[in-house]
Amino acid sequence: MEPLRGEVWDAHVRGAGTHSFVILTVNPMITRLGTVTAVLVTGSAGPQYTHIPLGAEAGLTEHAESYANATDLHTIPKPRLHNRRGRLVGAEMASLERAIRTYLGL
DSSP states (O other), X not given: OOOOTTEEEEEEETXXXXXXXXXXXXXXXXXXXXXXXXXXXESOOOOTTTEEEEOGGGOOOSSSSEEEEEEEEEEEEGGGEEEEEEEOOHHHHHHHHHHHHHHHTO
8 A cells, every 4th residue: 555645654764663654745646656655643742834734534642642743754665564554644745745845934
């Protein structure tokens, strides 16, 4: 199963173990590439302009509250993705996109 933009997947990261990530790569590119770009999900709130709160649809259970950290971008080989958790709702994805544009100055 190919990941889709806005989905939450678990991935094994060398030296750090398994973590949850939100997929950012646009869907047409996912099928053509061997990697995806994603942001780390954390249980730490952090600044509201970089840490986007995620609801139940994201499928996360490790923390009482989970956040997509727009400052923690990763390129992940697709074979390292191993468990689809859920998907961000539209407003969460829009907030994450704004946070990433702000963080990167785009």
